[in-house]
Amino acid sequence: MVAFGTTRVAVDNSAGLSVDFHGVSHQYDLDGQPLPVLRQIDLAVAPGEFVALLGPSGCGKSTLLRLAAGLERPSSGEVLANGTIVARPDPSRVLVFQDPTLFPWRTVRDNVAIGPEARGVLPGSQKRIDGALRLVKLEAFASAFPHQLSGGMAQRAALARALINDPRLLLLDEPLGRLDSLTRLTMQEELLALWRQAEYTVILVTHDVEEALLLSGRVIVLTERPARIKAEVAVDLPYPRRRDDPRIVAQRQHILEILGFSA
């Protein structure tokens, strides 16, 4: 796991969670009309695995993450984390959104402190907060307000805010989607480095095929809404991966064909 300052959580507590979706279907209520978004999703994610969810936009990928985070209960089926039904949000399963959603009235440091503060452990967490800021290279901007940050910096702050809670499952909802391409490349490397030194499980939602292939060990391709699992592609390559690696290029072609884009 990532060690912040001197405190470390006991090792058996920090190992990645396993996540199981059993026959999960979900629908929203849109002006009285049911809007099905997920249909019969069965997916098992092993502890410490890095899984990418890929699919057309608006297909329900984000809903899968919200269910795993416990922000919503599925309409049918069940979501299990380490064999226990996910009933409510918990700091061990943290969601990072596409927008950094930093609280604009708080400084970067106070944003990172939200988790410890909400759980009532703020007094003992100062060193961890410093450590988290250092981890995402924002220690110089600790007292800046969110409107003073660039997009990449804001997203790194959001990442620090998630990581300080020692998550055992990190749910990333297109966290790099709004960044410019150069910042995006840097952030991809940083995400990967963070995951490799930690032991948490990652589920990454993205619509960038290359990003999925560079980062994850397995790519799950979803259909249009209501989403079903269309294909699973194992990416059995060592890190660090290069985007011009012929095997990556070949798999990219393969996945694009699954998505219906023939070259």
Next chain:
Amino acid sequence: MSAAIDEDAGEKSVSSASAGPVWKHGLYAASAWLLAAIVTIAFPDVVPWGSRDVFVALLVAGAMILAGLAFSVEKLGRFGRGLMHYGPWLIVLGLWFAVWELITAKLGWMPKPFFTPPHGLLHVYIVDWQRILICIAYTARLWTIGFFSGIIVGFIGGVALGWSKNFAYWGMPVLKLIGPVPASAWIPATFFLFPTTFQASLFLVALASGIPVAILTASGVNSVNRSFYDVARTLGASSRYLVLRVAIPAALPHVFVGLFMGLYYSFAVLVVAEMLGAKYGLGWYLQFQTAYSAYANVYAMLIVMALLCSGLVKLLFVARDRLLGWQKGVVQW
């Protein structure tokens, strides 16, 4: 600074008059104030207003201070820069005193009981300051208790209305029905609903300031970005945390709009309430002096009220800038 720069800067900005070692506007202002003093002392008043000599002495003292400042203002730092900014105002103020003296006291052009020369106003403060202070104290007590109880109840009610669906179901229709009624329309009813006029006035001030705060707090809490709650919940926040640390700070910009509205409404209803059956107070004073055709007293009190009310508005701005400093670059208003 060279003279050339001084010359062509003269057109560009007000503060350019400070470019040289001498603050020219200060000298002009001193001359204007001296002119007003000469006009006041040199010509006889059409009828005596009293305190003329005190006014002249004050004008001469002011002129001397301004003349002194004209040579030393550069060394006074921030205060000096502020003063230099208002240089043209000081000049016009001196000229205005002179013109005002001429058309009222000296030429008698303005109808007599309704218009007063500046030294007539000064006379009111000198003669009646004790009663004015008592009135300020009475009004301050009424306003402070009324306004603060109003905004506290309004804020708590607004948070409850914005947060709880049950509260909103029962409370919102009532608030929407009562909210648009001008607080002064309650005056006849409150004066027999409450045992004393003071309590009735308190209720009116509280109502006037509380309702806009309640409405805007509720809408502020309601319009908080849902993702903020999601973020806080995944990080382990309780409902208490969501209300106190997410909903309320996020709604604060709205709350301040409500506070500004409540502040203005409270002034309006305060004076009206005091005109009806109060014993002392600013509104009472205006009413009382009008009845005796003491218009000088009325103007003198209006000046006091202008200073008090604008002072309170300024205070609220300072509080807002403190609490909402994070908004810079997010919202401009």
